[in-house]
Amino acid sequence: MQYITDRTFNTKAQVKNDITDLCFEWIASNQDMDKTEMFSILLAEGFNFMSISQALNFVPTVNMEWLANPVVITGQSKPITIKGGTKINSDKIEMWVLDDFLTTAECKVLIENIHTDMKPSGIDIPNPPKDVRTSKTNFSISKTSAFGEHLEWRFCDLLGLDPRHAETMQGCHYEIGQEYKEHPDFFDPATSTCIGKYGQRSYTAMVYLNDVEEGGETVFPKCDISFKPKRGTAVIWNNLNLDGSVNHNSVHRANPVLKGTKTIITKWFRTSKGLPVFSAEKIYAPRYTDKGFKITALFDVQFKRVMEIYKNHKKNEISEPPKRAINSDSQTPSTLIPFTHEEGLELSDMVHARLEEWTGIKLVPTVQYGFRNYNRGTTLNIHRDTEDTHIIGVIINVDQQVDKPWALNMEDNYNHKHEILLQPQCMVFYESRNLLHGRVSPLEGDRYVNLFLHFKPKEV
Numbered sequence: 273m274q275y276i277t278d279r280t281f282n283t284k285a286q287v288k289n290d291i292t293d294l295c296f297e298w299i300a301s302n303q304d305m306d307k308t309e310m311f312s313i314l315l316a317e318g319f320n321f322m323s324i325s326q327a328l329n330f331v332p333t334v335n336m337e338w339l340a341n342p343v344v345i346t347g348q349s350k351p352i353t354i355k356g357g358t359k360i361n362s363d364k365i366e367m368w369v370l371d372d373f374l375t376t377a378e379c380k381v382l383i384e385n386i387h388t389d390m391k392p393s394g395i396d397i398p399n400p401p402k403d404v405r406t407s408k409t410n411f412s413i414s415k416t417s418a419f420g421e422h423l424e425w426r427f428c429d430l431l432g433l434d435p436r437h438a439e440t441m442q443g444c445h446y447e448i449g450q451e452y453k454e455h456p457d458f459f460d461p462a463t464s465t466c467i468g469k470y471g472q473r474s475y476t477a478m479v480y481l482n483d484v485e486e487g488g489e490t491v492f493p494k495c496d497i498s499f500k501p502k503r504g505t506a507v508i509w510n511n512l513n514l515d516g517s518v519n520h521n522s523v524h525r526a527n528p529v530l531k532g533t534k535t536i537i538t539k540w541f542r543t544s545k546g547l548p549v550f551s552a553e554k555i556y557a558p559r560y561t562d563k564g565f566k567i568t569a570l571f572d573v574q575f576k577r578v579m580e581i582y583k584n585h586k587k588n589e590i591s592e593p594p595k596r597a598i599n600s601d602s603q604t605p606s607t608l609i610p611f612t613h614e615e616g617l618e619l620s621d622m623v624h625a626r627l628e629e630w631t632g633i634k635l636v637p638t639v640q641y642g643f644r645n646y647n648r649g650t651t652l653n654i655h656r657d658t659e660d661t662h663i664i665g666v667i668i669n670v671d672q673q674v675d676k677p678w679a680l681n682m683e684d685n686y687n688h689k690h691e692i693l694l695q696p697q698c699m700v701f702y703e704s705r706n707l708l709h710g711r712v713s714p715l716e717g718d719r720y721v722n723l724f725l726h727f728k729p730k731e732v
C-alpha cells in the first residue's frame with residue numbers, strides 16, 4: 273500500500289471545502305482502495321467531512337478518531353512498545369508482558385460474562401484433529417457487555433494498533449485436563465483460507481483472568497519461554513518476523529489445567545491486505561506529557577477566590593441531570609452549583625499558564641460547568657473523556673465532608689493505576705482524553721465538591 277508515501281496530489285494550499293478536480297481524478301484512479309482508507313487520506317489532506325462524503329458517496333462507520341489519525345503503513349515492520357510493560361529478552365520472538373493490565377474486579381466481571389455463553393473452541397485449519405484444543409470459547413464477549421466493548425478499544429490502545437486491523441476478542445475457558453496443544457497463531461500461508469482480505473495474523477494479546485492452582489502454563493518451546501497464569505497479566509507477542517514472514521518460533525501451547533480452572537481473553541491483530549506487517553503511529557490523540565497527570569495545588573490567594581465564588585453561589589445549588597458515568601443508588605448522585613461565564617473564565621485563567629507549562633503546548637479554555645457536588649454512595653465509571661473540548665483537564669477539590677478520603681482512580685500513560693487523594697485546594701492536571709479515570713469506590717461522606725476546568729490544544 274503505497275498511498276501514504278506516494279500521493280498523487282497535494283492539496284495543502286487549496287480550499288479545503290471543495291474537492292478539487294485533481295482529487296476526483298485521484299479518487300477515480302484508486303477505485304480499488306478501501307473507501308474508509310480513502311476517507312482517511314482526504315481528511316488528512318484537510319478536506320472537510322461532508323465534502324469527502326459527497327465526493328465518495330460514502331459515510332464511514334468507524335470512529336472519527338481512527339479516520340483522523342490513520343494508521344501509517346510503511347510496509348516495513350516496526351516493533352511495538354508496550355508502555356509500562358517488560359520486553360522479553362529474546363532474539364527469537366518479539367514479546368512483552370504487562371502485569372495488572374486488568375484489575376481483579378475487571379477480571380471477575382469478564383469471567384462471569386464469558387461463562388454465560390461458551391461453545392467448543394474450534395481451530396481455524398482444515399480438518400482439525402479432535403483433541404488439539406479442548407477448551408470452550410465465548411465469541412461474543414464484546415457484544416454483550418459495555419465493558420467488553422471498552423476492552424476491545426483498550427487492547428488496540430495498548431498495542432498502538434488500528435482497530436480496523438483487529439479481530440474481535442474471544443474469551444476462553446479451560447477446565448481440569450483441558451488444553452491447547454502446540455500450535456501457531458499465524459495461518460499456514462500455503463493452506464489457510466483464513467488470510468483473506470484481513471491478512472495474516474500478526475500480534476496476539478492474551479490476558480489471564482485468574483491465577484491457576486496448577487498447570488495451564490503458556491509455553492513457547494522454541495524460545496524456552498513459559499508463563500504461569502497470573503490474574504490481570506497481559507502477554508503480547510508477534511507471530512511474524514520483521515520481514516512479514518511467519519515466525520515459527522512463535523508456536524506455543526496451553527498446558528493442561530491440573531488443578532482449578534483457567535479463563536483468558538485473547539485478541540488477535542491482522543496485517544491487512546497482504547502487507548508484510550503493519551505498524552501504527554498514534555492512532556489516538558497524541559500524548560502531551562510523559563506520565564499524563566500531575567498533582568499540584570492552587571495558590572492560597574487563588575483558592576480564597578474560588579471559595580468566594582463557591583460560597584456566593586452555594587444557595588443556587590441544583591440537582592444535576594443524570595450523567596452517564598455518575599452512578600448512585602440515591603436519586604440524585606450529584607448536584608451542581610453554577611457560576612457566571614465570566615467567573616468560569618476567571619477560574620480557567622488561574623491554571624491556564626501552569627497547564628501550558630506542564631503540557632508544553634498552547635491551550636484554550638473550553639468548558640467550565642460549575643461546582644459539582646457528589647452525594648454519599650456515588651461512584652464514577654472509569655472512562656476517558658470523549659468530547660473534543662476535553663483534552664486537558666483539571667480537577668480541583670473545593671470542599672468535602674467525608675468519613676474517609678475518596679480516591680480518584682487514574683491510569684497513567686504507562687498503564688499504571690493510581691489512587692489519587694486530594695485535599696481541598698489540591699488539584700490534578702490530567703490528559704482527560706487519554707487517561708482512564710473515575711471513582712470506583714462509593715463516596716463515604718455527605719459532600720464532595722469538585723471544580724472541573726477543561727482545555728484543548730489551540731490548534732484543534
Ligand SMILES: [Fe+2]
Pocket residue numbers: 455456457524
Ligand atoms: Fe495460540
Ligand SMILES: [Fe+2]
Pocket residue numbers: 655656657704709
Ligand atoms: Fe472525565
